[in-house]
Amino acid sequence: MSSPIRLEGLSKVYPMPGEEVRALKEISVSIDSGEFVSVVGSSGSGKTTLLYVLGLLTPPSSGMYEFGGRDVTRLSDRERSSVRGSQIGFVFQSFHLLPQLSVYDNVLLSTRYAMQNGNASSYASRAKDLLERVGLAHRLTHRPRELSGGEMQRVAIARALMGDPSVILADEPTGNLDETNGEQIFEVLGDLAKEGKTVILVTHNLSLAKRTHRQIQLKDGEILA
Numbered sequence: 092m093s094s095p096i097r098l099e100g101l102s103k104v105y106p107m108p109g110e111e112v113r114a115l116k117e118i119s120v121s122i123d124s125g126e127f128v129s130v131v132g133s134s135g136s137g138k139t140t141l142l143y144v145l146g147l148l149t150p151p152s153s154g155m156y157e158f159g160g161r162d163v164t165r166l167s168d169r170e171r172s173s174v175r176g177s178q179i180g181f182v183f184q185s186f187h188l189l190p191q192l193s194v195y196d197n198v199l200l201s202t203r204y205a206m207q208n209g210n211a212s213s214y215a216s217r218a219k220d221l222l223e224r225v226g227l228a229h230r231l232t233h234r235p236r237e238l239s240g241g242e243m244q245r246v247a248i249a250r251a252l253m254g255d256p257s258v259i260l261a262d263e264p265t266g267n268l269d270e271t272n273g274e275q276i277f278e279v280l281g282d283l284a285k286e287g288k289t290v291i292l293v294t295h296n297l298s299l300a301k302r303t304h305r306q307i308q309l310k311d312g313e314i315l316a
Contacts, residue, residue: 101154132309180251241272
């Protein structure tokens with residue numbers, strides 16, 4: 092397997108009045124294509140900061156981050172945005188669906204700029220295919236308020252897959268769901284890993300974490316195990 096993600100000595104420091112907060116400390120880890128990896132740790136351990144660095148939402152303060160064989164710490168903001176938009180899909184705990192839009196339009200939202208340059212029909216077809224895949228083909232015209240929590244999260248996963256990313260970053264995607272819906276979302280993520288996508292799951296649910304290929308345990312910004 093190749094390693095689409097490799098960190099060497101990566102740190103993230105947030106300057107604060109009178110002090111510095113070291114959110115990540117000398118993190119070194121590689122994650123292979125098709126791996127389903129969970130990141131666990133108590134609140135404040137650095138889990139979300141790590142996910143934001145991996146997702147190119149915030150740059151590290153020092154160290155190396157290699158994504159797809161490319162040192163992305165050397166990229167410009169525009170170049171990082173391009174990598175993020177084309178190769179990384181995000182799934183969040185709070186769904187982030189726009190309430191005024193239908194399920195179908197929420198999934199299409201991430202491609203609104205690309206659609207202006209043509210290919211609108213192919214994006215429309217892909218959105219329908221993805222919603223069918225997550226079991227929501229019958230909900231295309233519904234608004235988020237008409238869906239259950241599990242259904243909203245499945246919409247969010249379909250949206251994350253629109254650009255066919257190689258890496259899926261999921262931040263507590265089952266945190267707002269009951270056990271049954273949480274299990275369904277976990278299975279969807281596991282299936283994506285089986286198809287070759289790299290899936291990184293931040294979770295407090297240790298029973299789910301134990302079922303991933305590998306656990307990365309953080310404490311005070313450092314990898315314990």
